[in-house]
Amino acid sequence: MTEVLEGRTADGRGVRVRYSAAGIEEITDHPTAPDLLLLPGLIDIQLNGYAGLDVNDPTRPAGELSDLVRVLWQQGVTTVYPTIISADDATTTALVTRAAAxxxxxPTTAYGVPGLHLEGPYISSVEGARGAHDPAVIRDPDLDEFARWQKAASGAIAIVTLAPERKGALEFTRHLAEEVVVSVGHSLATADEVHAFAAAGGRLSTHLGNALPVQLDRHYNPIWPQLVEDALTAGLIADGHHLPADTFAAFVRAKGPTRCVLTSDAAALAGCAPGDYTTAVGGAVTVGPDGSLRLQGTPYLAGSGASLLDCLRWSTGPGGLPLDTAVTMATTTPANLLGLTDRGRLEVGARADLIQLTRTPEGGIGDLVTVVVNGTPQTAV
Incomplete structure (x- = not known):
């Protein structure tokens, strides 16, 4: 059955979109379209959980991933790459097996989760660079171990974050580059190591500007070579806590919006009420009144408390980006990076993943009104 949505695209064009389960069938100009934003569904390539749902707790039921996909619809996210952080072999195997199940x-979960993101355990063990990852499980890349995980995941692992300076990391990258997107993150790599990583097939920087010591050499640090390396797309956490507005703007200007991806890095406590919590990953965590997540009693961030829609709002507010630029970074750019050529775009023939939102009196992004996933309108949000 064919349905219709009307609204205004990120660049302000009034349109009427006719769609069905087969995809977007027609887009026509509609100058008198309602003052509602009409955008492609958001694509989050780094998310550990949301609203109490946790992809890193092996004691949770397998069906929780399906719950997470549906909860994220309420945040305009129609495609997500659940992110599994550093763990021992048995735990990682259990987590990817659960996701595969x-x-x-x-089928709705399979559509909403085209792949998994493995963040670690092949990262730096140095304080600051490792972030909240358990140093006891961090180790050098192991192709045989990864092959076991990929088999357990039914081939779903699509992104792997590692530190290029670890022994065997470049060979690991070369071996996997055609199968997965290999990303640099939680790393103190030198400029030579970053460039060698890109030459080996590395394509992404995981949450650039984060998972680093507080103090770095002003010239010789891992950030500059990642910014200058055109082969690397920069993942940026635009939650207002992980990157100051000026840093965020400078990164986007250096890389360009077609080589920047907005990510939420949302943890399981994202979207939860302020207070103190105990989590399977991170331990004691405080959700602040400002939505930030911090290790209890410390200033250290424990993941993000924002959804990708929250990040889109921040990036077009304090972050200073034009709406169409930010939307590209949350839709088309991640889709292109992961080879999802029929998602993340408002064009005939693309999948009908659509979101409709109000505008604030100031012209910003307001509330979510409508979500369409693969041509099916979902329950009103």
Whole structure:
């Protein structure tokens, strides 16, 4: 059955979009379209959980991933790459096996989760660079171990974050570059190591500007070579806590919006009420009144408390980006990076993943009104 949505694109064009389960069938100009934003569904390539749902707790039921996909619809996210952080072999195997079972059991989950993101355990063990990852499980890349995980995941692992300076990391990258997106993150790599990583097939920087010691050499640090390396797309956490506005703006100007991806890096406590919590990953965590997540009693961030929609709002407010630029970074750019050529775009023939939002009196991004996933309108949000 064909349906219709009307609204205004990120560049202000009034349109009427006719769609069905087969995809977007027609887009026509509609100058008198309602003052509602009409955008592609958001694509989050780094998310550990949301609203109490946790992809890193192996004691949770497999069906929780399906719940997470549906909860994220309420935040305009129609495609997500659940992110599994550093753990021992048995735990990682259990987590990817659980995700594979959820995808196999539910076509809607399989559609919403085209792949998984493995963040670690092949990262730096140095304080500051490792972030909140457990140093006891951090180790050098192991192709045989990864092959076991990929088999357990039914081939769903699509992104791997590692530190290029670790022994065997470049060979690991070369071996996997055609199969997965290999990303540099939680790393103190030198400029030579960053460039060698890109030459080996590395394509992404995980949350650039974060997972680093507080103090770095002003010239010789891992940030500059990642900014200058055109082969690397920069993942940026635009939650207002991980990157100051000026730093965020400078990164986007250096890389350009077609080589920047907005990510939420949302943790399981994102979207939860302020207070103190105990989590499977991170331990004691405080959700602040400002939505930030911090290790209890410290100033250290424990992941992000924002959804990708929150990040889109911040990036077009304090972050200073034009709406169409920010939307590209949350839709088309991540889709292109992951080879999702029929998602993340408002064009005929693309999948009908659509969101409709109000505008604030100041012209900013307001509330979510409508979500369409793969041509099916979802319950009103």
């Amino acid at each position: 959820a995808r196999a059991a539910d």
